[in-house]
Amino acid sequence: MKRKVKEWLEDGTVDLFLGYRMNCGHPLPHCFTKEEIDDVEHLLVSRTRYSLEKIATHLAKRDPELKIGLLARDCNQRAINVLTIWHQLDKDKIFALNVNCCPSPIKPQADCSYMSGEQTSSYKVQVGIDNLMDIEKADDFSDQEKNVRWMYEFQKCLKCYGCRNICPVCFCAECTLEHKDLIGPGRLPPQIPIFHLVRAAHMAGRCIDCGLCEDACPMDIPLRLLYRKVGEIVKNVFDYNTGESSEQSPLSLLGEKVSLSLKPM
Amino acid sequence: MKCTFVPSICSYCGTGCGVLFETIDGKLISTIPMKSHPVSGGKLCIKGWNLHEHINSPMRLKKPLVKTFGRFINTSWDEAIQITADRFKDIIEKYGPDSIGVLVSAKMSNEENYLAQKLARAVFGTNNVDHCARL
Numbered sequence A: 001m002k003r004k005v006k007e008w009l010e011d012g013t014v015d016l017f018l019g020y021r022m023n024c025g026h027p028l029p030h031c032f033t034k035e036e037i038d039d040v041e042h043l044l045v046s047r048t049r050y051s052l053e054k055i056a057t058h059l060a061k062r063d064p065e066l067k068i069g070l071l072a073r074d075c076n077q078r079a080i081n082v083l084t085i086w087h088q089l090d091k092d093k094i095f096a097l098n099v100n101c102c103p104s105p106i107k108p109q110a111d112c113s114y115m116s117g118e119q120t121s122s123y124k125v126q127v128g129i130d131n132l133m134d135i136e137k138a139d140d141f142s143d144q145e146k147n148v149r150w151m152y153e154f155q156k157c158l159k160c161y162g163c164r165n166i167c168p169v170c171f172c173a174e175c176t177l178e179h180k181d182l183i184g185p186g187r188l189p190p191q192i193p194i195f196h197l198v199r200a201a202h203m204a205g206r207c208i209d210c211g212l213c214e215d216a217c218p219m220d221i222p223l224r225l226l227y228r229k230v231g232e233i234v235k236n237v238f239d240y241n242t243g244e245s246s247e248q249s250p251l252s253l254l255g256e257k258v259s260l261s262l263k264p265m
Numbered sequence B: 001m002k003c004t005f006v007p008s009i010c011s012y013c014g015t016g017c018g019v020l021f022e023t024i025d026g027k028l029i030s031t032i033p034m035k036s037h038p039v040s041g042g043k044l045c046i047k048g049w050n051l052h053e054h055i056n057s058p059m060r061l062k063k064p065l066v067k068t069f070g071r072f073i074n075t076s077w078d079e080a081i082q083i084t085a086d087r088f089k090d091i092i093e094k095y096g097p098d099s100i101g102v103l104v105s106a107k108m109s110n111e112e113n114y115l116a117q118k119l120a121r122a123v124f125g126t127n128n129v130d131h132c133a134r135l
């Protein structure tokens, strides 16, 4: 891995490389360059995950010609796909070095913050939504119970915007969640459930299920599960696999054309 | 192009969440929560998320201003400090040292807060030191 990065930097395949290294005792993102090539020795794949591709979009915005290399887990790779589809990154200028990732039966070894799932408190399991639940289980509640449980989760919201800020595929110049006519300012909790449902609707065909939003939510709201459900609907109804497909999602409302073609029955 | 990630502590309140400042070519671009930080574990409140904004804000005061005849006028640091010291001296002479109070803040470091109380106690001669959270 280190050899490859050095090679890329030296032969000019990439101008810089985003990875991780220890800094002040923490595994933190680091930008490796040709000028400081010896630093590549410190490159590591850390258990902590940051959205390196989001940082890449910041760099690309400043210099569209910049060739950026980055360490990519499966989730980073999916996010890169979505970002290139939506023209936030140029796929000829992004070089992903794939690394071992999320746990699954075919991947016994994995480095990922998701490996150590914390157990949900019993109170939350009783009145709210267990973050570790799968979609089917969450769908089993009656409509009324679903409403009560999800509203319990939503009313905890601090409106920190962390879920949006950290999300690799949230890149809008103006965010609906800050539109004063839709989400009234100066209220806590924000207007619920509209705040969360607006975001959920936007994540249809965009969310690549990296889970960073839920990681960043100080109130432990099961956002990943919510967006998974939305993603499942997009998959079932439109046959669209977010993060894998090479086309924009059928729910693309940007631009001239609106294409809502249903999955052939 | 140079991009760095500088670990730091949020200065907005006493919790002390861990943040990471993303800079590109020396300009602060965004604040990222530090995932492995023992206090905050990768979470921030809205203040922490927006730390970079007040640094880049055009509203930020970068030069000392002195209010003269109702208007703020640019001045040098030396002059501003001299004027402040003279005014403090006047007030203390007229009304006694307890007519002055010092407000410190969680947005300052421990060392700065220490220096502020030292200034209040040893220089002004007052124990009127309080915190902005009790304003």
Ligand code: SF4
Pocket (backbone or CB within 6 Å): A163, A166, A167, A168, A169, A170, A203, A206, A207, A208, A209, A210, A211, A212, A213, A214, A223, A224, A227
């Ligand atoms: S899981 Fe959360 S952070 Fe990740 S892409 Fe989906 S909405 Fe964004």
Ligand code: SF4
Pocket (backbone or CB within 6 Å): A164, A169, A170, A171, A172, A174, A175, A176, A177, A198, A199, A202, A203
């Ligand atoms: S996708 Fe929605 S939530 Fe995300 S930045 Fe855009 S408007 Fe905001």
Ligand code: SF4
Pocket (backbone or CB within 6 Å): A156, A157, A158, A159, A160, A161, A162, A163, A164, A213, A216, A217, A218, A219, A220, A221, A223
């Ligand atoms: S991260 Fe959690 S608390 Fe913050 S705005 Fe999103 S849902 Fe609300």
Ligand code: SF4
Pocket (backbone or CB within 6 Å): B010, B011, B012, B013, B014, B015, B016, B017, B040, B043, B044, B045, B046, B047, B048, B049
């Ligand atoms: S992020 Fe919020 S809670 Fe954390 S130190 Fe800053 S102001 Fe305090």
